[in-house]
Amino acid sequence: MSEDERKSDYTWRNPLAAWDAKGGNHEAPSIRVPDPRSIWDENQAYKVPLYKVGRLKHFHIWSAHGDRPWNRMRWWPTRRYPLHIKGLYNRKTLKAEKKILDRRPIYWAICLIFLAIAPLFFPDSMRNTLLTAGATFGIFAAINVCWTLILGTASIFSLASYAVVGSAAFITSYLSINYGLPWFYLPGIGLALGFIMGGVIAAPALRLDGFYYALLTLGLNELCRVFFTTSKAFGSASGGLYGGSTYISDSWSPEVQSLAAYYGPYLLLLASLLLFRFIAGKRLGRILRMAPEKREAFAEACGVDYKRARVTIFLVSSGALGFIGGFYAAHYSGVGFSIFTFDTVLLGLAMLAIGGIGRAEGAVLGTLVVVALDQVLIEWGPIRHFMIGAIMLFAVLFLNQGFFGIKKQFNAWRDKKRGEWRSSRSEKGGEALPEEATEIEDKDAIYHRRFDKMQRDYLKRLVCPEVIEEHRRKPLGQHSEALERLLLYFRRAPMDDKYALHRAGPDGPYKIIAFAGARGVAPRVVEDREYETVEEAYHGVFMRRVHDLLES
């Protein structure tokens, strides 16, 4: 409404004045009431960008057999399910349905089966390269899975994993070459060596802080490198120890040999994944999820012996790393010094950082990426390592938890942005926002809020000095249309925080109070001001309500 219209000398006359009605003004200067439909049209008008509303359907819902919706497969003889499935009823059709909550076992099975049959699809021109790369991938993925147990599950930042593998490989190769040990002893001896080394390395881990320990283990790796490369017994002259016993027999055809060299490490990878599953997914893993870094004190107070759990995992993983070292020696019939170099540790860390530290799938994917770059694209030359470094830097700079953390990070970012948009569009007392609306079960409430908002917008336009003056003169009785509309709205307010008058004596004074809205709870006094007459008090309440309306 324009100012001119508001100031027009419109005078409202009481239609009941002819009958000499009691109460109420006979006539009062007021305003013309705008058409209530105008605010509806304004609200309906297309003037804001439309936002997509609702939730994406993340899960495929499978139909279930209606008679036995809770029937699931179990791993014999345990009570565990192969898949985490939730049974539910469709809210519209009331049909029984099921939802696979954790689909990772399916993806793992697909990927592992693919790796198992991959040699069938290798092109002939690259067959040997790919088989060799597959063998390297298997061994390094197994090492990284064990390493991620130490780094992620046990949160011990040890960089000495390759030192354990290398030492076990060197010692078992030495035993195999000099004492003629057959290949099947080597992983077992490696296991024992890994346990011993793990015990030695674990001792400082209990005392030292994470990063002191990381730097110390980096030094230990260098120590092993220098010790083995300068020691004559371990082949300082020939660049490593070669010629030990191996499980790949010379009597087989070259084709069978390379296939055996592919499937041996594949089985090793399966074994290490099983180890990961049995440590991280069971009691020890749960204990340590309870005691993440910096919350150890809380976990300890809850009775969790996290130190023991960490050292146990460290020892078991070191044993597994030693086993892998022994397998390494049995696979390559020896070992070179390259396993100890700083670059190997760097590449290993790159593998973990790309996939995300602390997840088996991260370790395997990172290994796949790095080995593919390093061994398959060999004709690219030194630029390969450059690219690995660039991918690693990218992963560390932009991804909080490596590749497999992207989903979580993206969701967090989207929620943040959503909150920002929401706050930029929200008004105090406004209608429900589209995003919020999907979360409100009672849709009537949304419509009520929406209608209420429109009504308040409309009523705000009616508040003017003339109307207030009219009410001050006669709070009761017939009023002009504008004032009447306001009063009708105010009377309809819900009981909680509704204003009322408290009379102190038989003839006043009056005070404004507000109901608590709950049975048995006394109303609160709104202000200390006392009104002498009831008319003044009525007007005081009216003014407060007008004030609240304009504030909303």
Added chain:
Amino acid sequence: MDISFILVNAVVVACIYGLVAVAISITWSSLGLINLGYGFVFSFAGFGAYLFDRMVSDSPILVASAGILTGAVGGLIICLLVFIPLHDKPNFTTRGMIATLAISLIGSQALLMHFGPRPKNLPELFGYWQVKLGDVVVTSDKIGVVVCSIVMLAVVVFWMRGSRRGLEIRAMMMNPHAASIVGIGVRSTGFYVMAMTGAMAGLAAVLLSQTYYIGPFSGITPLIKGVSIALLGGLGSVQGAVIAAVILGFTEALTSRFLGGQYVLMTQFLLIITILIIRPRGISGLLDKAREQ
């Protein structure tokens, strides 16, 4: 081998590695960044000095300054690529460490691609003269290395004590959060710290090239030695790093005199582990006032 000769060598090597250790220590305590990219900065500065020597001038002071300057530039590169984007992200310490390792990988490969694997050497910066101290003959390069590193360390310590920037860096060491509240820019301090520590690594590279060669991967050993010294001395403590450098230098000298060269790292690490088990934050690292991040 003569014990005094070994001792002199130990002091010389300790001086060079001590520079790297102090650089690592200052970076950790003021920025909370475990910078394992000094290996790259080291080689980068070495190649910078080498290129300057080949292309511009072979004046010893200019070559050394070129090395120091390229070292500072290397430090700034790490600051720009790692510290600035990461310092306010979750898990900064782990990610920072991995990112500096990535820089080290990328940088070494880039140097390898550009300069090839053949080692390069710098001219003799300190001339050819020698001094007799009692019955020990000390050559010019050794005296030069010791003097240069002590001068550099003294300059750094005085700068940190006496200048406005040094005050900012020390404030960051004490409490980074409070420092940023009173108006000390975390990022600008990061630039000073990384440039200064990079310059120290650059000087170390120039000095070490008097004894060894410059190669794309020649920074790894100084890095690991520096890390060990910084660990033993207590991350964040300059005095600790100096003491640790001397202790490790003497251990090295005594081990190679009485046990043999290949046991040097073993005795050193046994010593480090023993001291760290007794004092988990190093010789002069404070137990309860360690940087929490």
